[in-house]
Amino acid sequence: MAYNKQETYNEEVTEGLVKNYREALGLLGEDPNREGLLKTPERMAKAMQFMTQGYQQDAVAILNSAKFTENVSEMILVKDIELYSMCEHHMLPFYGKAHIAYIPNGTITGLSKLARVVDVFARRLQVQERLTTQILEAIMEGLNPLGVAVVIEAKHMCMLVRGVQKQNSVTTTSAFSGQFENTTTRMEFLKLIASKLS
Numbered sequence: 001m002a003y004n005k006q007e008t009y010n011e012e013v014t015e016g017l018v019k020n021y022r023e024a025l026g027l028l029g030e031d032p033n034r035e036g037l038l039k040t041p042e043r044m045a046k047a048m049q050f051m052t053q054g055y056q057q058d059a060v061a062i063l064n065s066a067k068f069t070e071n072v073s074e075m076i077l078v079k080d081i082e083l084y085s086m087c088e089h090h091m092l093p094f095y096g097k098a099h100i101a102y103i104p105n106g107t108i109t110g111l112s113k114l115a116r117v118v119d120v121f122a123r124r125l126q127v128q129e130r131l132t133t134q135i136l137e138a139i140m141e142g143l144n145p146l147g148v149a150v151v152i153e154a155k156h157m158c159m160l161v162r163g164v165q166k167q168n169s170v171t172t173t174s175a176f177s178g179q180f181e182n183t184t185t186r187m188e189f190l191k192l193i194a195s196k197l198s
């Protein structure tokens, strides 16, 4: 699968979505022909394609695009990677931070690639639990490391603006493999993600 960095929109998909969004605006009691809304269906169609572009991207190919042989055996941690995804139940955003660590086994990757892997899976319809494990599995497959740890902390708009309306709830999910199944290594990772740069 191609590694696509561009914001691209499929014309056929855009056209189909525009028709449906125009109808949806009418059903919601709006006038899709009023000036402010004339281009809204097209904007929505593009925004939705942007937020689901991960379906066209391949996380392992991204990791492979910057792989370097390096004799490092310490934990590499990138934390506070901001994340915007969409829950598959309500198609409302959830957003927060991902923290990713791995212990290399002779191969490292470019640090930015870890953040790109987050986006590949975040820009799909998701549940936070699956997003967490998909990131872990892609890094395992792409780098064959000695272990991977992924923690995601996120707020779900579907719990803030509707439904239960809990403004302060934060959901934390985690996935660990290899050496992170060892309590000492896992505790070191958890300590590092809790620490602040001063």
Ligand SMILES: Nc1nc2c(ncn2[C@@H]2O[C@H](COP(=O)(O)OP(=O)(O)OP(=O)(O)O)[C@@H](O)[C@H]2O)c(=O)[nH]1
Binding pocket: 087, 088, 089, 126, 127, 128, 129, 156, 158, 159, 162, 163, 164
């Ligand atoms: N496990 C999990 N649940 C999620 C996620 N995002 C949203 N949900 C939940 O999905 C559930 C869907 O439940 P339903 O009862 O079918 O939907 P609903 O009537 O809209 O539920 P309420 O949100 O409680 O009003 C809700 O409890 C949401 O909070 C997620 O990433 N992971």
Ligand SMILES: [Zn+2]
Binding pocket: 087, 088, 089, 090, 091, 092, 156, 158, 159
């Ligand atoms: Zn939801």
